Amino acid sequence: MSTSRSAAPASYVDLSWLPLGAGGSPLVRASGRAFEAVTAAHGHRARRPLFHSALQVQLDGIRTVVEMTPAWGPAAAPGDTVATGPVGLRLLGRSRFFRYEVHRALDGVIPDLAEAVESPRRLSADHDRARWLLSLVPSFPGHPWGRDPGHVGDMWNSNSLTSWLLSHSGHDLAAVGPPRHGRAPGWTAGLAVALRQQGDVLPLHRERPTDRSAGCSPAARSGP
Numbered sequence: 001m002s003t004s005r006s007a008a009p010a011s012y013v014d015l016s017w018l019p020l021g022a023g024g025s026p027l028v029r030a031s032g033r034a035f036e037a038v039t040a041a042h043g044h045r046a047r048r049p050l051f052h053s054a055l056q057v058q059l060d061g062i063r064t065v066v067e068m069t070p071a072w073g074p075a076a077a078p079g080d081t082v083a084t085g086p087v088g089l090r091l092l093g094r095s096r097f098f099r100y101e102v103h104r105a106l107d108g109v110i111p112d113l114a115e116a117v118e119s120p121r122r123l124s125a126d127h128d129r130a131r132w133l134l135s136l137v138p139s140f141p142g143h144p145w146g147r148d149p150g151h152v153g154d155m156w157n158s159n160s161l162t163s164w165l166l167s168h169s170g171h172d173l174a175a176v177g178p179p180r181h182g183r184a185p186g187w188t189a190g191l192a193v194a195l196r197q198q199g200d201v202l203p204l205h206r207e208r209p210t211d212r213s214a215g216c217s218p219a220a221r222s223g224p
Contacts, residue, residue: 011059011130013171015162016119017178018112020050050185051178053162054110056120059130065108066137066165068158071099080105085142100145102161104137117179123171133169140164141193150192160190167194 055066069076071084083102092098124130141164143149143156163186166173173191178184 009058009125010061011127012057012125013123013130013133013166013169014056014058014120015123015166015176016054016056016110016113016116016121017051017182017184018054018110018116018119020052049179049182051117051182052157053159053178053184053187054113054116055133055162055165056110057130057134059134060127063107064134065103065105065110066134066161067103067105067108067110068100068161069103071096071101076101076103077105080108082138083140083142085145087145088147090144100158102137102140104134117182121176123166123176129169129171133165133171136165136168143193148189150189150196152188152192154187154189154192155185156189157186159184159186160193163187163190164194167191168198 057064057066070087080103081101082104085100085102086092087098087100089098140161141149143160145157146155148154149156163173166176167190177187
């Protein structure tokens with residue numbers, strides 16, 4: 001999908017792909033590389049760069065950032081936190097150090113946006129889809145980060161938030177995925193849960209464009 005811009009419409013949904021650990025600590029990048037090394041070795045394939053996603057939604061000229069962050073990160077503005085979930089196990093979620101937050105932030109900032117690759121991708125430019133997506137954010141299922149609620153061999157994380165929202169708000173994700181040769185752990189998990197809630201079943205053994213997964217760690221700036 002083209003990333004070119006003409007006059008910006010009053011309402012739109014933009015998706016950006018950011019390298020895992022962009023703008024964050026060396027620990028995030030190192031843990032991401034270690035995770036991909038183990039996953040690649042297990043799958044007998046070459047290592048690939050990992051990406052996490054960010055959504056910017058403009059509705060009637062007002063821009064909103066939708067993201068998942070660790071609860072122990074910088075405090076969100078009042079009213080921005082609209083959903084939460086545990087990290088690892090539900091019991092651990094009693095502690096803020098093992099809990100994530102979902103933010104719907106008016107005029108929010110994505111600090112690592114300058115490092116985005118092949119982005120932003122405009123997925124829609126109409127009022128109804130933008131409004132629909134924003135209304136869905138508080139309903140995001142609070143499954144434990146790192147688990148596999150869709151039973152598709154993929155972890156629940158910030159990319160699950162993005163794919164779940166886009167699927168439920170009627171966006172066509174058949175050709176949407178991370179930058180060329182990249183992976184996004186979590187993308188397929190969110191899509192699988194959304195499709196099952198909608199009455200469909202995601203094929204488990206057939207490669208799909210959206211299976212070019214996408215993800216991020218809970219230690220990453222823009223969330224688990």
